[in-house]
Amino acid sequence: MSKTAATPPSAADPSRWKALVFIALAQLMVVLDATIVNIALPSAQTDLGISDGNRQWVITAYALAFGGLLLFGGRIADKWGRKKTFITGLAGFALASALGGAATGEAMMLGARALQGAFGALLAPAALSLLAVMFTDAKERAKAFGIYGAIAGGGGAVGLILGGFLTEYLNWRWTFFVNIPFAIIAAAGAWLVVREPAGGRNRARLDVPGVVLSTLGLVALVYGFTRAESAGWSDGLTVAMFVSSAVLLSAFVLTERKVNSPLLPMRVLLERNRGGVYLSLGLAVIAMFGLFLFLTYYLQVVKGFSPVKTGFAFLPMIAGMITGSTQIGARLMTRVPPRLLMGPGFLLAATGMLLLTQLEVGSSYPALILPAQLLLGLGMGSAFMPAMSLATHGVNPADAGVASAMVNTSQQVGGAIGTALLNTIAASATTAYLTDHAAQAAAGGAAAKLIQAQAMVEGYSSAIWWAVGILVTSSLIAFTLINTGRPGSAGPVASGGGVADEVRIPVVAH
Structure with a gap:
């Protein structure tokens, strides 16, 4: 059992802010790797002779290993030690990235991607659970998770920018090799400055x-x-x-x-606040990943943007996420209950998504896409930050790893659902539009090209309407299920129809 200490462990360890830099760097590497390869895939497919039928496995192999092993990776961190698991995950991820960059054929590439996913499943929950046990003071925890939340939310868009730049100006192999310096710096820094608090290990049999x-x-x-x-x-x-x-x-x-x-105690999953985080965050990621896919295709195929220009076109969303996490979420987290950040945050993101339902072939980037991305980023950043912190709300330190893994699992499954579900909706709407305009499409020439572009945009806007509904649902879940008070508030907090939960900031046993 954990014991309440007079001085929180975070206050006694000045190296924790240095540690945060390296933990954040590692998290950025894992998150951006989910999208950085997407832009490089056409070039890699040509060089390695990967068939059209198998090219999806370059993405799928990573997603399967990462999503499938997350709970196992979280429990390994609880049992073996989060610092050891974190450094091992970084070393393995760097090795797998080197194999991917040096791939000479399809089998080597797919094996490297699966290895990246497996070591990512060790690394991601270890990183989040390290923050959970190192930052226990409410105000410091808000700042730390503000930075972490910005990276977790914006890393995918950073991956699109970096992937476009590396593919266009260097070579697709650098989308893998770029991970190696990230991993070496993060592992060396973690070895030197991470001080995992004593105790809190799960010694039970696996x-x-x-x-x-x-x-x-x-x-x-x-x-x-x-x-x-x-x-x-x-x-x-x-x-x-x-x-x-x-x-x-x-x-x-x-x-x-x-x-x-x-492996996953039901007390971790069924506590209403953590359950609310896992569910609302998973749904929000469905909308986010769908949008990344549609905007990438819209900008490149419909608007004719280059890979690099497409990547930079996502900058407003990244800026919004960073601002939402560090300036709105982190500043308000200790002043208001998490549901009053998450609920409005998801609604603000839904407003940005609602603007994008107005997409047309000739839509202006500055007038429509830019403000929509800013609203989306601000909303997601404001919601992600308290969600990441609340994922380990009141959890026993011995379960911090697996509780953190559940956040990553909800995001990973949400990403898979978002890509498949929204893409299917978009494809159906595109097909229906082409059927209704078959005569014009058959005419050929510029008119046929315009109909094709309009059909694609019709598909995107139809799917984005679903994304709006999903984000509104995320907001309702946050308002309904999450009932904890502001961090550091004393005593139980009553909320909408549920049993009040006592607010506890987890303190590691010594």
């Missing part, structure tokens, strides 16, 4: 059945959504993956209720 069931269940779920994007929702293997996932994850829940030392 729940092997839970590891197997959760990994296979999450892999089946992520692959099901990934396959649905290319093969359709009625495809036999797609349906089989969803059924298998439901069976495996149901068996996982039943197992976790019976074993003495579960």
Whole structure:
């Protein structure tokens, strides 16, 4: 059990702010790697002779390994030590990136991507749980998680910028090699300055059945959504993956209720505030990843932007996220309850998304896309920061790793769902538009090209309407389920119809 100390561990360790720099750098590397390869993929496919049917596996191999092993990686961090797990994850990620950059064929590339995902699944929960146990003072925790939340939210857009720059001016291989200096600097810095507080380890035996069931269940779920994007929702293997996932994850829940030392204790998942974070954040990421996909295609295919120009076109969203996390979220986190940041934040993001439903072939970037991105970034940044902090709300330090892993799992599954679901909606709307304008499309020439572009934009705007609804739902979940008071407030806080929860900032046992 944890004990309340007179002086919070964070206040006694001046190196924690230096440690934050290296933890944030590692998190940036993992998050941007989810998108940096997307822009480089056409060039890599040509050089390595990867078939059109297998090119999706360059993305899918990473997503499957990362999403499937996150819970296992979180529990390893709890048992083995977060600093050791963090450094091991960085070393492995650097090695896998070197293999990917040096790939000579399809098999080597896919193996490297799977290894990146596996070591990322060690690294990501270790990074977040280190912050959870190192920053326990409410005000310092707000600042630390403001920085972390900005990176977690904006890293994907940074990946698009960096991927475009490296692919256009250097070579696609540098989208892999760029990880190596990131990892070396972060690992060396962590070795020197990270001081993980004593205690808080989970010494219980590893729940092997839970590891197997959760990994296979999450892999089946992520692959099901990934396959649905290319093969359709009625495809036999797609349906089989969803059924298998439901069976495996149901068996996982039943197992976790019976074993003495579960991989994912139900107390971590079912506490209403953490549950609200996992659910609302996962839904918000569905909308975000769908938007990254649509805006990338809109800017490059419809507007004719180069990869580099496309990447820089996402800068307003990054600026909004950084401002929302560090200037709005971090400043208000200790003054208002988290739901009053998350709920309005998701609504502000929905407003930005609503503007993008007005996209047309000739839409102005400064007049429409730029302000929409700013609103989206401000809203997401304001919501992400308290969400990341609340993910370990009141959790026993021995469960901090697996609680952190659940945040990453909700984001990873949300990303897979967003890409597949919204892309399917967009494709259906595009097909319907082309069917309605078949005569004009058959005419050929400039008119046919315009109809094709209008059909694509019609598909994007239809899917973005769904993203608006998803973000509004995220806001409602945050307002309804999250009832904890502002960090550091004394005593229980009553809220909308639920049992009041006592606000606790986790303090590690000495």
